[in-house]
Amino acid sequence: MAPEKTDPVAILGAGAWGLSTALHLLNSGHTNITVFDQASQIPSPYSGAYDLNKIVRAEYEDEFYTELALKAINTWKTPLWGGNFHQVGYVVATTGAAPEKAVKHLQKALGSVKNHPVFSGGITPLSKSRDFKDIYWQFTGPLNGFRGYHNRLAGYAHSSNAMVDIYQHLAGRGVKFVLGPLEGKAVKLLYSRDHNTPRSCTGFQAASGENHNASLTIVCLGAWAAKLLPDIGSYVKAKCWSVAHIQLTERECDYLRGIPVLNVRDLGFFFEPDPATRLFKLCPLGAGYINTNKSTGISLPPGESLPAPRDYIPAIDEKKLRTLLRETLPWLADRPFVDNKMCWFADTDDSEYTVDFVPSTDNSLIVLSGDSGHGFKMMPIVGEWVVQLLKDGKQNLSRWQFRQNLGKDGRDWGDQVSWRIGTTGEIDELIAEKDRVVKARL
Ligand SMILES: Cc1cc2nc3c(=O)[nH]c(=O)nc-3n(C[C@H](O)[C@H](O)[C@H](O)COP(=O)(O)OP(=O)(O)OC[C@H]3O[C@@H](n4cnc5c(N)ncnc54)[C@H](O)[C@@H]3O)c2cc1C
Structure with missing residues (x-):
């Protein structure tokens, strides 16, 4: 009742x-x-x-979620929510070196919007680097083998x-x-x-x-x-992905204002910089990290006994993000990353x-x-x-x-998820890796 x-x-x-x-x-x-x-x-x-910021888009492999996302997007455009929604557009791509899984996912995601009555008019295929540069005049990188599409009716919040x-x-x-x-x-x-x-x-x-x-x-x-x-x-498994930022100057921030969200399925994604903090946020794409309790098989975010690594992202993630920058905005590729963190969500x-x-x-x-x-x-x-x-x-x-x-099976299935590339790791391995990096620097 x-x-x-x-x-x-x-x-x-x-x-x-x-x-x-x-x-x-x-x-x-x-x-x-x-x-x-x-x-x-x-x-x-x-x-x-x-x-x-978070990506707000309706591309899904399953039209049930496309319709939900469309409803959510329409609500983002109302007075209570609209101040935080930015329909700057969304570009999804793969590089020339992308594994087949990433290319397939992109095609499936595109399928959900390309013939959709609401989204189809806003979709532009991008088949060569010049096409990307037409949308992002700021891109001076080589965009080697980039292919994908631009969806005008998406963005971030x-x-x-x-x-x-x-x-x-x-x-x-x-x-x-x-x-x-x-x-x-x-x-x-x-x-x-x-x-x-x-x-x-x-x-x-x-x-x-x-x-x-x-x-x-x-x-x-x-x-x-x-x-x-x-x-x-x-x-439901607690899982984390890493997040990194680059601190920009006011002018650099102005220069990148209005860029669409770029999501390169085999590397990672980034957003228009935040004008208040001038931070430029980047996330690598991968299968993430879990924290499995060996006796229960349950993954929860680490507590006090196993602190989450702070001010750190895994070397493999940093490599992806630097490649992403080198391909797109090379003048940022060697900048220090700040406010690095591991961010937890609930995965199925x-x-x-x-x-x-x-x-x-x-x-x-x-x-x-x-x-x-x-x-x-x-x-x-x-x-x-x-x-x-x-x-x-x-x-x-x-x-x-x-x-x-x-x-309880304790087994992780994260690697099989169609829209994730890579292998899921355990957070304690990550902490051990971090300790090795810190020791090597001493
Ligand atoms: C790196 C990263 C990138 C993401 N990108 C996107 C994206 O682009 N687009 C998108 O749609 N989604 C994205 N997500 C997912 C999105 O963040 C989550 O879907 C969303 O936050 C889920 O909301 P929630 O309320 O379930 O959990 P949360 O927002 O995590 O909230 C859980 C709350 O529970 C509280 N809590 C925990 N334990 C207790 C307790 N014992 N007692 C009281 N309070 C407690 C916490 O303090 C927290 O406030 C991303 C997630 C991550 C980690």
């Missing part, structure tokens, strides 16, 4: 999906919403979206600013926020003591020891979901999300997870899925149902 609109609702996690959930529940009439986050501020530095704006909007409309590593951090879900099946989730316990009662608890912990719901860890083998009631919990507990590294663009509409779930009383989309009885 759906909760009454005045019943207490606890949303755990104030990242992209938790904030969107709060917004849509508020808009649907809920008046007693509290959002909790382990971070002391919004945007949370733990969020996968704690970043300058400023992800940290979008989270701040929605947070302020919610706080101003009566949604309560409890933040911080003690009061805001959820450590345990609480269940009724009557041993009924299905059991009832009655709220959660915070790291401070305080119990918070709620008629409906919604877990939006991104890569951390399995911390509270270990069963989801059988198919088929890149499907989970938006469902937790099995055997009488619809008092919902989990949203498995963003698979493509969930930020959906921020404007994610909460609608929760409102629909509450209305329907069950998840009618089998692809988004909580997967049960998978057991």
Whole structure:
């Protein structure tokens, strides 16, 4: 049974999906919403979206997500969201040295927009380096063997600013926020003591020891979901990719203003520089790193005992990014990278999300997870899925149902994901690599 609109609702996690959930529940009439986050501020530095920008595009191998992304893009163009959306265009390419997997993925992604009634008019094929230079006059690199296309109706959103704006909007409309590593951090879900099946989730316990009662608890912990719901860890794996930046001068920033997002499937992607910080963000593409607990098979972001490597990206990722720059903007190719980080998301083998009631919990507990590294663009509409779930009383989309009885296998399948090139590594190997690099420099 759906909760009454005045019943207490606890949303755990104030990242992209938790904030969107709060917004849509508020808009649907809920008046007693509290959002909790382990971070002391919004945007949370733990969020996968704690970043300058994220790609907003509708290219997918599966038209279900193309249609969702189109809906999200249309919502990005409304007053609440539009200040953070930049429809600068999106160029997808492969280099002359790209593996077949990257070329195939590009063709499939193009297929989803090339004949689409909304996008087809905005697609331009790019078959030689001159075609790229016509769109990016700033490109002075050789663009060896570059092939791809330009999609005019895509771009990026400023992800940290979008989270701040929605947070302020919610706080101003009566949604309560409890933040911080003690009061805001959820450590345990609480269940009724009557041993009924299905059991009832009655709220959660915070790291401070305080119990918070709620008629409906919604877990939006991104890569951390399995911390509270270990069963989801059988198919949702915390995974990280690296992010690097180059500090530009004001003039350099002006020079690159207006460039489309460039996504080179076998190397990485970059964005128009951020005018406020003058940072130019780059991400290498690859299969990422996981942190598998050998006894449970569950991957969670590292905690205090195994700190994530800071101010560091793997050598293989740096090589990809420097190649990307040499091919496109060679004057930046040897600049130092700053604000390097590893950024965590919740991955699934088929890149499907989970938006469902937790099995055997009488619809008092919902989990949203498995963003698979493509969930930020959906921020404007994610909460609608929760409102629909509450209305329907069950998840009618089998692809988004909580997967049960998978057991633990500890095996990673990241390498098989069609849109990832490379091999998934374990984070402890990365930390060992980092230590070797630091020692070699001493
Ligand atoms: C490098 C990188 C690049 C990406 N690029 C794109 C892109 O271009 N386009 C795109 O659409 N998506 C992209 N994504 C994915 C996007 O960031 C995620 O899909 C999105 O952030 C998922 O939102 P979420 O709310 O599920 O998780 P998050 O945004 O990670 O939020 C989880 C929240 O839970 C909080 N939390 C964790 N544990 C606790 C606890 N115990 N108690 C309380 N709070 C807790 C955290 O502090 C955090 O605020 C990218 C991700 C990465 C890592």
